[in-house]
Amino acid sequence: MVAAEFVVVANRLPVDRVVTADGEEIWRTSPGGLVAALEPMMHTVDGAWVGWAGMPDLELAPFTADGIRLLPVPLSASEIQLYYEGFSNDTIWPLYHDVIAPPQFHREWWDAYVTVNLRFAEAAATAVAKGGTVWVHDYQLQLVPEMVRNLRPDVTIGYFHHIPFPAHSLYAQLPWRDQVLRGLLGADVIGFQRTQDAANFIAAVKRRLGYETKAALVAMPDGRHVHVKAFPISIDTTPYRELARRPDIRARAAEIRAGLGNPKRILLGVDRLDYTKGIRHRIKAYGELLDQGRISVEDATFIQVASPSRERVDAYVHLRDEVELAIGRINGDHDTLGHTAIRYLHQGFPREEMVAMYLAADVMLVTALRDGMNLVAKEYVATRADNRGVLVLSEFTGASDELKQVVRVNPHDIEGMKDAIVVALEMPREEQARRMRSLRKRVLEHDVDAWSRSFLKALEHAAAHRHHTHEQEHA
Numbered sequence: 500m501v502a503a504e505f506v507v508v509a510n511r512l513p514v515d516r517v518v519t520a521d522g523e524e525i526w527r528t529s530p531g532g533l534v535a536a537l538e539p540m541m542h543t544v545d546g547a548w549v550g551w552a553g554m555p556d557l558e559l560a561p562f563t564a565d566g567i568r569l570l571p572v573p574l575s576a577s578e579i580q581l582y583y584e585g586f587s588n589d590t591i592w593p594l595y596h597d598v599i600a601p602p603q604f605h606r607e608w609w610d611a612y613v614t615v616n617l618r619f620a621e622a623a624a625t626a627v628a629k630g631g632t633v634w635v636h637d638y639q640l641q642l643v644p645e646m647v648r649n650l651r652p653d654v655t656i657g658y659f660h661h662i663p664f665p666a667h668s669l670y671a672q673l674p675w676r677d678q679v680l681r682g683l684l685g686a687d688v689i690g691f692q693r694t695q696d697a698a699n700f701i702a703a704v705k706r707r708l709g710y711e712t713k714a715a716l717v718a719m720p721d722g723r724h725v726h727v728k729a730f731p732i733s734i735d736t737t738p739y740r741e742l743a744r745r746p747d748i749r750a751r752a753a754e755i756r757a758g759l760g761n762p763k764r765i766l767l768g769v770d771r772l773d774y775t776k777g778i779r780h781r782i783k784a785y786g787e788l789l790d791q792g793r794i795s796v797e798d799a800t801f802i803q804v805a806s807p808s809r810e811r812v813d814a815y816v817h818l819r820d821e822v823e824l825a826i827g828r829i830n831g832d833h834d835t836l837g838h839t840a841i842r843y844l845h846q847g848f849p850r851e852e853m854v855a856m857y858l859a860a861d862v863m864l865v866t867a868l869r870d871g872m873n874l875v876a877k878e879y880v881a882t883r884a885d886n887r888g889v890l891v892l893s894e895f896t897g898a899s900d901e902l903k904q905v906v907r908v909n910p911h912d913i914e915g916m917k918d919a920i921v922v923a924l925e926m927p928r929e930e931q932a933r934r935m936r937s938l939r940k941r942v943l944e945h946d947v948d949a950w951s952r953s954f955l956k957a958l959e960h961a962a963a964h965r966h967h968t969h970e971q972e973h974a
């Protein structure tokens with residue numbers, strides 16, 4: 500295999516191997532914001548992508564899909580359980596999302612995490628050209644930067660953390676807290692979503708490892724300097740803007756509204772079915788507004804798209820039960836033969852259908868209890884070239900640092916959220932337009948291309964600095 504100048508390492512490949520209902524095996528775009536954000540950049544570089552194909556025990560040779568060179572890393576069924584469902588999604592995920600669900604700490608999960616991280620690191624170290632660049636992504640692979648550095652001291656290493664990094668008081672619970680920090684510090688540049696995440700990380704490094712830090716630089720015992728900074732991620736706005744202009748998609752938006760009995764307003768929620776997203780809180784607020792007669796199902800129907808996620812992790816199984824019970828009750832109490840209260844869709848949809856839903860939605864509800872960024876909020880804004888629609892946004896999302904002209908909510912405050920929903924439903928057109936114009940300016944200017952360019956520029960700068968120091972030391 501030809502070595503690649505630029506190697507992305509992420510838990511998932513951009514495509515997943517899945518079995519359809521008819522038993523056919525197909526490739527499908529992987530879930531989540533990470534893949535959506537990185538894919539466009541990968542089309543512009545001579546690179547390779549190291550990741551898991553989404554199925555157990557799949558030994559696949561490297562292949563090219565949609566112009567991107569893919570290097571699959573196999574995971575056994577037991578590793579999926581211990582490394583992916585266990586340590587990644589039942590230890591780190593809840594701990595880093597402010598322990599909304601209690602994190603589980605198991606030594607055998609950690610052992611599998613170390614083993615699998617090493618496998619990813621070895622794959623990247625084999626794939627990258629001399630003096631090339633490796634860009635590691637997200638919480639599933641926090642040990643990979645240090646491992647790649649040990650294997651390939653000649654390469655430049657970046658790491659981007661797509662989810663929050665918690666305050667030290669919470670982070671300190673992790674039995675392997677020092678190993679994880681050392682793993683991340685193998686990178687030349689560590690990127691976070693928000694300034695607060697970067698500050699939390701720096702504080703943890705100071706307290707736990709006692710390394711000197713100056714502004715955004717961590718001074719390492721081996722003489723390296725690690726650059727730590729916020730790089731808020733975004734979306735490729737072009738496909739959203741183009742789809743939103745298409746007559747067939749606009750017609751589909753009208754059809755969606757008609758299919759719901761032409762309610763005066765449509766509220767929309769779009770999430771992976773995850774306890775961090777505040778889905779229960781938003782359903783509760785909407786249900787109480789109906790109970791109290793402040794709105795009716797003819798006034799406002801609520802579409803909740805909840806795409807299936809991590810379905811074998813206990814916390815997700817419980818969440819699904821709770822959400823579906825709550826929706827069943829609200830619909831039972833308030834549906835009429837012509838109108839439904841909550842149209843619940845436990846499915847993923849193609850982008851065309853998502854854009855039609857965004858166009859149909861008068862109010863977009865993003866009420867996460869904690870979210871690294873939330874790209875759905877940005878997708879909604881990108882589609883609304885008509886300057887209509889209102890974004891209700893939780894203050895606990897990374898997006899809320901950037902998107903100011905929203906109706907801001909604390910999702911734990913149900914009364915506050917009810918009032919916010921009513922404000923959004925009643926917002927005059929002119930005010931909608933004033934706010935949406937400013938939101939669109941921000942999202943269109945700070946798109947995913949700007950994000951990857953600024954990260955890669957920081958990485959280039961770090962590499963130049965490293966070479967300079969290296970030459971001075973050996974002069």
Ligand code: F6P
Pocket residue numbers: 510511530531532533534588637638661662808809
């Ligand atoms: O963007 C956050 C993230 O956790 C990604 O790392 C991940 O790929 C995506 O959401 C979807 O989660 P999963 O890969 O567990 O289905």
